[in-house]
Amino acid sequence: MSHTKLCSRPIKGLILDIAGVLKDGDIAIPGSVEAVAKLQAAGFPFRLVTNETLKTKKVITKTLNMLGFRTTEREMFSPIPAIVEILKKEKLRPHLLLHPNVLPEFKDLDMENPNCVVVGDAEECFTYETLNESFRKLMEMEDPKLFSLGIGKYYMDDDGLALDVGSFCKGLEYATGVKARIVGKPSSDYFLAAVDDLGLKPEEVVMVGDDIEFDVNGAQQCGMRGVLVRTGKFRKTDESHPRVMPDAIVDNLLHAIELVLNSVQNFKHKI
Structure with a gap:
């Protein structure tokens, strides 16, 4: 080519x-x-x-450094800080379908009587029970809001291809009729935040x-x-x-x- x-x-x-x-x-x-x-x-x-939302920016950076990359958190854009900022700004109370590794990032948020659902990489935590709980929360909400941290179909893990968050989010969209708001790629806001940070067009x-x-x-x-x-x-x-x-x-x-x-x-x- x-x-x-x-x-x-x-x-x-x-x-x-x-x-x-x-x-x-x-x-x-x-x-x-x-x-x-x-x-x-x-x-x-x-x-x-x-x-990636299985790990915090700090842990991802640490992993990259261990592999030989001399990168910093400052150079990285991750959906987790972005969604936390959105939830705070819009005064939303999330029900989280995320991996336990990243739940401490949400510790300052009010999660009583949730008025939105946030779905991200959850690996073994994607079960019928957890998905059904998220489905029920959305169905109970007067004005349901669904956030998906990315919408990828699959990704390459160290042991082969793995289902990504989009596969599970689409199931919730289909069942509830609620269209997810994407925080992460391919969201234009997400891409352009990184472009703006570079000070470029x-x-x-x-x-x-x-x-x-x-x-x-x-x-x-x-x-x-x-x-x-x-x-x-x-x-x-x-x-x-x-x-x-x-x-x-x-x-x-x-x-x-x-x-x-x-x-x-x-x-x-x-x-």
Whole structure:
């Protein structure tokens, strides 16, 4: 695939997915540590944007550091701080269908007589009982609100593909008739918060992800360019997707970073 479209105009910042791009589960994807190090050595601005809600930002950062990435919490956007801010701002009382690992992040919120349901990665906590409880809460609410921390179908864990939160959220939507409000990718607000944090315009930023719909297309819908990596959840059929055409398809993050940094140098030489 030609990379002309990706490099047709200046690239000033990057947004990188974590799961499937930097790592699978708790295993670094080959070349990804080197790729991030190259960005940092070049002083090239980037942000990490994840939908992972099994762990807090602090724990995710600690895991990345253990794998060799020299990243910080400050560089990361996660749905959990975002939803906590929304719940506080809108004075909502959540019923949480989340993994116990992240429940302490919600300790300052009033959860008595809930008026919304928040669903995120829950793994073994996704059971008939917990899903049915969330269903019942929504059906009892006068003005039901459902939040989903991401809407992915599946992701690559260290032991293989795993069902993502979207699979469970869609069941609740179908049963209740309540449309979920997405906090995380592919929400435009979520992407643009990271772009704003870089101090750039969407057209100056490139998203690198392993999900052709929610990473690549989500970014493109916001005015960014989207690069698909052949790692993580990538499937060969993604290369001929009927609706989404990535601005580039690359072998891995290292390949993407080399293209971007070479493009930056080429634009400098033209000036």
